[in-house]
Amino acid sequence: MIGWGGWLSPAARAAVVALVELDAVQVGQFMLSRPIVMGPLLGLLWHSPQNGLALGACCELLSLDDLPVGDRLPLNATVAAGAALLLTCGPRPLPVAAALPVGFFAAWAHKKIEGFWRSRRRELCAAAERSIREGEAPSWGCWIGKSLAQQAAGTFALMLACVWGAGPIVGALWLRLPHSVVAGLELAWRLGPWLGLGVAFHALRVRP
Amino acid sequence: MSVGMQGSLFGRSLLLQSCWNFERMQSLGLGFCLEPWLARCWSGQGDGGREARLRHQEYFNTQPYMASLIVGMICALEEEVAGSPAAARPGKIARLQSLKAAAASALAGLGDALFWGALRPFCAGLALTGALALGFGSWRAAAWAAAAGLIAYNAVALPLRWRFLRRGYEWKDQIANRLKSWQGQRFIRDLRWTGLALIWAAVALLLRDTAPAQRLAGVLALIAALALRGARVSAYRIYGGAVLAGLAASWAGWL
Numbered sequence: 001m002i003g004w005g006g007w008l009s010p011a012a013r014a015a016v017v018a019l020v021e022l023d024a025v026q027v028g029q030f031m032l033s034r035p036i037v038m039g040p041l042l043g044l045l046w047h048s049p050q051n052g053l054a055l056g057a058c059c060e061l062l063s064l065d066d067l068p069v070g071d072r073l074p075l076n077a078t079v080a081a082g083a084a085l086l087l088t089c090g091p092r093p094l095p096v097a098a099a100l101p102v103g104f105f106a107a108w109a110h111k112k113i114e115g116f117w118r119s120r121r122r123e124l125c126a127a128a129e130r131s132i133r134e135g136e137a138p139s140w141g142c143w144i145g146k147s148l149a150q151q152a153a154g155t156f157a158l159m160l161a162c163v164w165g166a167g168p169i170v171g172a173l174w175l176r177l178p179h180s181v182v183a184g185l186e187l188a189w190r191l192g193p194w195l196g197l198g199v200a201f202h203a204l205r206v207r208p
Numbered sequence: 209m210s211v212g213m214q215g216s217l218f219g220r221s222l223l224l225q226s227c228w229n230f231e232r233m234q235s236l237g238l239g240f241c242l243e244p245w246l247a248r249c250w251s252g253q254g255d256g257g258r259e260a261r262l263r264h265q266e267y268f269n270t271q272p273y274m275a276s277l278i279v280g281m282i283c284a285l286e287e288e289v290a291g292s293p294a295a296a297r298p299g300k301i302a303r304l305q306s307l308k309a310a311a312a313s314a315l316a317g318l319g320d321a322l323f324w325g326a327l328r329p330f331c332a333g334l335a336l337t338g339a340l341a342l343g344f345g346s347w348r349a350a351a352w353a354a355a356a357g358l359i360a361y362n363a364v365a366l367p368l369r370w371r372f373l374r375r376g377y378e379w380k381d382q383i384a385n386r387l388k389s390w391q392g393q394r395f396i397r398d399l400r401w402t403g404l405a406l407i408w409a410a411v412a413l414l415l416r417d418t419a420p421a422q423r424l425a426g427v428l429a430l431i432a433a434l435a436l437r438g439a440r441v442s443a444y445r446i447y448g449g450a451v452l453a454g455l456a457a458s459w460a461g462w463l
Binding site for chain 1: 443
């Protein structure tokens with residue numbers, strides 16, 4: 001039986017991931033949100049340094065040559081690592097081999113959410129232009145605050161969906177999956193660092 | 209430009225992408241960043257300030273770290289426009305707009321190569337290699353990876369972003385000429401070579417820590433990933449392929 005504390009703690013953790021994710025594009029870009037930094041850091045905070053480092057390293061290497069150039073929206077590696085780590089540290093922890101694919105799926109879903117917000121934010125531009133034209137003092141803080149709050153809320157909702165929805169479902173499925181599927185997922189996880197190193201070689205070989 | 213003003217612009221430039229959108233990309237963030245400077249330049253000049261704010265609400269996009277150079281340049285050119293007689297302003301504004309657009313696209317290429325293409329892989333290599341050397345499962349390895357990645361990256365990126373503001377202001381329309389004499393390309397090349405050496409070291413350490421029976425599979429996976437990325441297959445699909453390969457191997461009784 002899991003008490004309220006057991007469920008609320010993942011919600012607080014999801015909020016931390018949502019706040020750190022803002023660093024990926026919108027605030028600062030200090031690399032705090034990069035999986036190789038965020039994974040071990042959150043792993044240390046949540047008493048799971050090994051999983052944090054392993055997931056962070058794997059997501060970092062796999063996303064190393066996926067560049068946010070122009071209007072290109074790459075899969076969000078922060079969300080992938082964050083969701084996977086939340087699932088391995090949750091009230092009913094998932095094996096890492098199962099959590100990482102869920103993390104990738106969350107990153108894909110986040111890409112859709114972010115695309116939606118990026119389209120909607122043009123309304124903020126229109127509001128800013130209208131306000132300046134009418135000679136009002138621009139409400140920069142309000143527009144920026146709204147934009148950041150929307151982004152963080154989207155990420156937070158997705159993280160909660162992972163912890164409270166996908167986590168229990170995948171956890172239940174994991175016990176019923178055929179051996180071959182489990183073996184396939186575990187092999188991919190074991191090969192993950194090697195695949196990531198191949199991607200890293202590619203990132204350093206080809207200039208953006 | 210006083211240090212206080214530079215600090216204010218720098219702090220605001222950290223939110224350049226806060227309202228990034230597909231239509232005008234970084235324009236709203238740029239407007240927010242330039243606000244204190246425009247307010248200072250155009251105070252008491254009637255509609256000049258409003259028009260200045262409006263002209264920076266047009267499409268703008270560049271590499272976020274290189275934007276500091278452009279912000280500095282815009283500050284210098286806006287100061288020039290505000291200080292010139294009304295008849296000379298349209299020409300100066302047109303020059304400002306074209307310089308801003310040209311610098312945004314030219315500096316984006318340089319910034320992508322430097323920060324995304326060289327510094328980020330270098331820092332990832334440094335964090336990973338150190339963590340593997342310290343023993344991957346330990347808390348020390350995790351602490352190293354987080355600290356090394358964060359500190360190494362920001363030790364280069366933050367001072368550059370700060371200095372770019374001042375340089376952009378001083379260089380004005382001479383940014384392209386000044387950057388030609390900067391040893392940036394050499395720095396990028398050296399960083400990439402060092403990053404490559406760190407990734408090789410990570411491979412060696414991973415081989416050391418892997419059971420002999422699994423080393424061949426690991427090296428084959430690395431080569432396959434390198435080849436597939438060369439063929440533009442996404443890294444996530446490659447991971448999915450590894451799951452399918454595991455599934456097939458399990459069905460064949462190899463696992």
